[in-house]
Amino acid sequence: MENVLNNALPMTRPTRRASLAELAPALIVVVLLVIGTITSDRFMQTNNILNILQYAAEPSLIAVGMMFVILARGIDLSVGSVMGVGNVTAALLLAAGYPVIVAILAAVAFGAVIGLVNGLLITKGRMEPIIATLATMIGVRSIIYFMTDGAPLFQGIPREFVQIVRGSVTGLPNGVLFLVISFLLAYVLLNHTRYGRHVYAVGGSEETSELFGIKVTRIKISVYVLSGVMAAIAGVVGASRLGIGDPNSGIGYELVAITMVVVGGVRLAGGVGTVMGALSGVLIVSILTNILQLNNVSTHAQHIFLGGAMVGMMLFLSWRDAKKA
Amino acid sequence: MEGSIVLDSHVIETNALEIHGVSKSFGQNNVLQDLNLTLRKGEVHALMGENGAGKSTLIKIISGVHKADQGEINLNGSKVDFHSPYEAQIGGVATLFQEIQEIPDLSVAENLYAGMEPRKHGFLIDWKKLYSNAQRQIDELGLRIDATQKMRSLSPSSRKMVEIIRAVHKRGASVVIMDEPTANLNQGEIDALFSMIEELKQKGVSIIYISHRMREIFQIANRVSVLRDGRLIRTSNIENISEDEIVKLMVGRDLPALYPQRTPPENEVAMKVDNLTVDGELDSVSFEVRKREILGIAGLEGSGATSVIKALFGLRPVSGGTIEVDGETLVIKNPKRSIAQGLAYVPEDRKEDGLFLNKTVNFNLVANVLKSHFARMGFVVRKRAAQTTSRDVVKRLGIKTTGGMAKIGSLSGGNQQKALVGRWLIGSYKAILLEEPTRGVDIGAKVDIYEEINALARSGLPVVMYSSELLELIGMCDRVVVIRNGRVSGILSGDELTEENILEKAITS
Numbered sequence: 090m091e092n093v094l095n096n097a098l099p100m101t102r103p104t105r106r107a108s109l110a111e112l113a114p115a116l117i118v119v120v121l122l123v124i125g126t127i128t129s130d131r132f133m134q135t136n137n138i139l140n141i142l143q144y145a146a147e148p149s150l151i152a153v154g155m156m157f158v159i160l161a162r163g164i165d166l167s168v169g170s171v172m173g174v175g176n177v178t179a180a181l182l183l184a185a186g187y188p189v190i191v192a193i194l195a196a197v198a199f200g201a202v203i204g205l206v207n208g209l210l211i212t213k214g215r216m217e218p219i220i221a222t223l224a225t226m227i228g229v230r231s232i233i234y235f236m237t238d239g240a241p242l243f244q245g246i247p248r249e250f251v252q253i254v255r256g257s258v259t260g261l262p263n264g265v266l267f268l269v270i271s272f273l274l275a276y277v278l279l280n281h282t283r284y285g286r287h288v289y290a291v292g293g294s295e296e297t298s299e300l301f302g303i304k305v306t307r308i309k310i311s312v313y314v315l316s317g318v319m320a321a322i323a324g325v326v327g328a329s330r331l332g333i334g335d336p337n338s339g340i341g342y343e344l345v346a347i348t349m350v351v352v353g354g355v356r357l358a359g360g361v362g363t364v365m366g367a368l369s370g371v372l373i374v375s376i377l378t379n380i381l382q383l384n385n386v387s388t389h390a391q392h393i394f395l396g397g398a399m400v401g402m403m404l405f406l407s408w409r410d411a412k413k414a
Numbered sequence: 415m416e417g418s419i420v421l422d423s424h425v426i427e428t429n430a431l432e433i434h435g436v437s438k439s440f441g442q443n444n445v446l447q448d449l450n451l452t453l454r455k456g457e458v459h460a461l462m463g464e465n466g467a468g469k470s471t472l473i474k475i476i477s478g479v480h481k482a483d484q485g486e487i488n489l490n491g492s493k494v495d496f497h498s499p500y501e502a503q504i505g506g507v508a509t510l511f512q513e514i515q516e517i518p519d520l521s522v523a524e525n526l527y528a529g530m531e532p533r534k535h536g537f538l539i540d541w542k543k544l545y546s547n548a549q550r551q552i553d554e555l556g557l558r559i560d561a562t563q564k565m566r567s568l569s570p571s572s573r574k575m576v577e578i579i580r581a582v583h584k585r586g587a588s589v590v591i592m593d594e595p596t597a598n599l600n601q602g603e604i605d606a607l608f609s610m611i612e613e614l615k616q617k618g619v620s621i622i623y624i625s626h627r628m629r630e631i632f633q634i635a636n637r638v639s640v641l642r643d644g645r646l647i648r649t650s651n652i653e654n655i656s657e658d659e660i661v662k663l664m665v666g667r668d669l670p671a672l673y674p675q676r677t678p679p680e681n682e683v684a685m686k687v688d689n690l691t692v693d694g695e696l697d698s699v700s701f702e703v704r705k706r707e708i709l710g711i712a713g714l715e716g717s718g719a720t721s722v723i724k725a726l727f728g729l730r731p732v733s734g735g736t737i738e739v740d741g742e743t744l745v746i747k748n749p750k751r752s753i754a755q756g757l758a759y760v761p762e763d764r765k766e767d768g769l770f771l772n773k774t775v776n777f778n779l780v781a782n783v784l785k786s787h788f789a790r791m792g793f794v795v796r797k798r799a800a801q802t803t804s805r806d807v808v809k810r811l812g813i814k815t816t817g818g819m820a821k822i823g824s825l826s827g828g829n830q831q832k833a834l835v836g837r838w839l840i841g842s843y844k845a846i847l848l849e850e851p852t853r854g855v856d857i858g859a860k861v862d863i864y865e866e867i868n869a870l871a872r873s874g875l876p877v878v879m880y881s882s883e884l885l886e887l888i889g890m891c892d893r894v895v896v897i898r899n900g901r902v903s904g905i906l907s908g909d910e911l912t913e914e915n916i917l918e919k920a921i922t923s
């Protein structure tokens with residue numbers, strides 16, 4: 090009898106078709122490409138495509154960091170301000186005559202420190218991520234105004250710094266290269282290292298992660314540091330692209346980055362989402378914006394479409410979750 | 415002086431774990447009082463007691479989840495004070511908690527190896543090795559689980575098995591604690607678990623085993639300790655104690671018969687299920703439930719038996735068939751709609767589908783009827799009445815709680831289960847659907863829950879109930895529908911209703 094029972098043990102049913110939810114963002118990208126081609130002759134021109142990608146570089150660097158934070162069940166509202174701090178720190182140091190490498194490292198270090206502060210407030214200070222990072226978002230922006238007196242910096246930015254983003258080593262503009270590299274790195278980290286898998290684990294269940302011996306606090310702090318670093322890099326890229334230091338740099342970027350990540354199917358409640366999805370999210374938002382611009386839709390109206398895309402994705406995801414339950 | 419040293423070394427040899435005078439309270443609630451317990455090397459020590467007796471709290475203190483207010487714990491002769499379950503694990507105490515511990519969106523293999531993933535080139539995860547190691551471990555136990563699947567996609571029992579494998583196979587544990595491991599398992603898996611336990615014993619590992627299932631205790635335990643209201647009542651060798659004695663020690667009184675006296679059902683059909691089909695799970699399942707009848711659903715895991723009730727309640731995509739209750743055809747779309755049409759449902763997974771864990775007991779008990787009974791235009795207007803009603807249910811089922819305002823998540827597992835059943839005692843329904851209604855509840859509470867189910871049936875309602883405990887189905891049901899491969903393989907009643915017959919219908923054609 091025992092044997093019979095053992096043979097009759099359950100076979101878990103394979104539910105693993107390449108799921109619609111995972112493919113959806115990529116499909117939307119394709120649909121948008123078709124729509125773009127139909128609605129505007131200029132859309133498929135090389136110049137325009139490069140333009141889209143270049144526009145995407147800064148928010149998508151931020152989105153990569155944001156993705157880690159959201160996967161670990163957090164949120165980082167301070168990224169726009171951190172981008173601003175990276176931007177003006179680099180510009181100020183360059184204007185003061187420091188070497189390019191020093192200016193960049195200092196900007197990135199500044200971002201890392203703010204990320205660390207966020208991480209500590211959230212873990213050791215037990216603050217809600219949304220509150221902690223809202224506070225740093227406001228605080229950091231005011232630091233920027235102190236640093237610059239609120240005025241843009243036009244002078245003293247050397248040509249070699251501007252070349253970093255505008256130049257081209259590979260044939261592609263360097264800005265686009267940064268985008269590709271950061272997504273590749275994110276892919277390797279999230280799918281092929283313990284660190285990345287533990288980010289998912291922490292987002293899935295902190296309690297269980299603790300039990301598994303995963304250093305939950307360390308992981309949580311690290312994702313905010315990473316997010317700060319990526320945002321600061323985005324700020325440096327912005328300074329390089331425009332050749333100026335702008336105290337208003339990064340305003341509103343936190344929302345763009347969150348939209349990109351969420352539209353890409355990364356679950357706000359943590360633990361679920363793919364790098365491919367997030368990349369698609371970046372492309373969806375960037376292409377959609379471009380199509381609207383090409384068709385002369387006003388900036389204000391553009392936001393309605395972006396909001397719509399986000400709501401649409403959320404509805405789709407919750408519909409799918411409900412079906413699964 | 416010397417004498418005591420000799421005594422100590424003797425202790426080191428024989429006892430794996432010693433608990434001295436442990437006390438613990440949560441606020442006013444004295445959960446453990448001056449508790450002493452010893453665990454010998456290589457023994458299986460069963461811990462029994464009513465829901466809320468303090469069993470889980472004790473093991474949480476041992477494993478470092480809670481801190482004892484008083485007392486001392488010695489592991490292999492030296493004092494320990496763990497601050498987290500992970501620390502305990504490193505120190506040699508592996509614990510399997512009552513509530514499932516998993517990362518639902520990661521694969522089975524990752525859940526088994528999280529923190530110890532095999533790597534190549536220094537830092538990259540060796541996925542091939544990870545999957546094959548995990549699969550080998552699963553296959554060795556004769557389980558049929560795919561290591562690459564996400565945890566979320568497994569049945570509750572497979573998920574528990576994965577957790578067990580993880581906890582037990584941790585190298586170096588000298589003490590393994592299991593808190594109601596079998597509550598979610600089917601018979602085949604229980605057998606697999608027991609052979610794991612046997613293996614551990616051979617290796618000299620000591621096991622604390624908590625369960626409400628008497629049979630298991632007598633099957634695997636060497637000694638049994640009974641807890642009541644946070645005190646140790648007695649520790650005994652299993653040979654020197656009987657089932658009845660244990661029950662009496664647990665509840666402090668004699669119990670009436672386990673199963674209630676049933677009144678025969680009427681002839682009138684109250685619920686009619688016709689050709690119920692769910693693609694890939696159920697194929698043309700038909701049966702009738704009469705007024706006052708309790709109809710059982712039985713079947714092995716994967717047979718589709720658990721899908722029957724879920725489909726009736728609208729939790730599975732029904733692709734064909736009709737369901738009639740009191741002559742009216744129901745529209746089966748989603749749980750909300752089903753409740754509106756008069757179906758009551760107790761789910762098998764209380765943590766995921768059943769309770770609002772961080773809401774109060776009161777809220778959880780009246781959640782279903784809040785709108786219809788106690789609210790007007792979306793506002794709760796009859797708060798007092800809601801509280802009184804909830805208090806009444808707490809009393810009827812003997813739910814152990816510090817009050818209606820306590821968070822339901824702070825109740826012991828069995829008491830949460832009582833609340834899950836209890837909420838359907840309020841309000842009026844046309845049919846009752848139950849999955850594992852007595853999962854994890856103690857024997858005294860079982861009697862109460864059976865009595866309530868019986869009362870529901872006696873009031874004229876049709877009851878459909880799924881349970882993996884066959885004795886429970888036999889004790890409670892008028893007829894049992896056996897499901898195999900998604901089809902009805904037989905309907906048993908009267909004298910045919912035996913464990914052997916059910917199993918035969920469940921396994922062979």
Ligand SMILES: Nc1ncnc2c1ncn2[C@@H]1O[C@H](COP(=O)(O)OP(=O)(O)OP(=O)(O)O)[C@@H](O)[C@H]1O
Binds near residue numbers: 440464468472
């Ligand atoms: N975190 C907590 N906060 C407050 N009270 C708690 C907490 N955990 C447990 N309790 C209370 O302690 C008592 C004992 O609970 P415990 O979980 O140890 O019972 P148990 O013997 O394991 O019961 P069961 O068989 O139902 O699992 C209960 O009255 C419970 O409400």
Ligand SMILES: [Mg+2]
Binds near residue numbers: 469470471512826827
């Ligand atoms: Mg318990």
